[in-house]
Amino acid sequence: MSSARYTATRTSLRTAAIMVGFTAIFTAIMAFTFDTTRPAIEAARIEEQMRLIDEVLPRDRYDNLLLEDFVDVGPHPALAGNRVSRIWRARKAGQPVALIAESSAPDGYAGRIELIVAIQADGTVSGVRVTAHKETPGLGDYIDPRKDRNKTRPWISQFVAVDWNAIEASKWTVRKDGGVFDYHTGATISARAVTRAVGRTVGHVVEQRDALFAAPSASRL
Structure with a gap:
């Protein structure tokens, strides 16, 4: 394998590894964000449901x-x-x-x-x-x-x-x-x-x- 081809291969592999790493980090951040905000989102959904129900049937x-x-x-x-x-x-x-x-x-x-x-x-x-x-x-x-x-x-x-x-x-x-x-x-x-x-x-x-x-x-x- 020529030196130029070897260098290009190494560069491609390094770039791919960096992309995989960024993807893994981004996915982890998104998963963490979803897990931490899910209770608040669910609470807001329940609150909205109850607000509407309260308007048609008092508690x-x-x-x-x-x-x-x-x-x-x-x-x-x-x-x-x-x-x-x-x-x-x-x-x-x-x-x-x-x-x-x-x-x-x-x-x-x-x-x-x-x-x-x-x-x-x-x-x-x-x-x-x-x-x-x-x-x-x-x-x-x-x-x-x-x-x-x-x-x-x-x-x-x-x-x-x-x-x-x-x-x-x-x-x-x-x-x-x-x-x-x-x-x-x-x-x-x-x-x-x-x-x-x-x-x-x-x-x-x-x-x-x-x-x-x-x-x-x-x-x-």
Whole structure:
């Protein structure tokens, strides 16, 4: 082997070794960073989940560890469509209080609208919140109470205390379509999508209520 070729080989091997070393160090740093930040990320995720749940079901109504008492359902067309939906179970002194279901409306004006819906054990809606959407700012985004200009009575609050058993299934839509729920003129699509999704969700949860409460925790139905 010539001196020039030998030198080039040594240089290539040294460069490769340096690259491998840098890669190993970088991977170790990334792994360390992930391990050290994971608890904080998980805590933030849990805090956000509880913040949303608190808005639809106050904590004084139940005494179990809500986030640990759940079942996964689906995919089911009445809930999150082609995705699995998580349903948390609220109990007090061991007795069923409410079910909080992840759901979604696939037919929003700008795409899918994500929801959580809380249904009390008697079939009455405790609350509804939009958790993610892309509806038009200033027009259809009133479905999110944080964006609704009516802070006294946000549009989404009309579902509170509505009894599934008191309204025909076909009436779970906006008044424009023959239903019983309000909407904002000029922004019907967003309200229609959310209202119908809430109706589908409540109907399914009420129908499956006993099975949902009886299923083993962390199981899938």
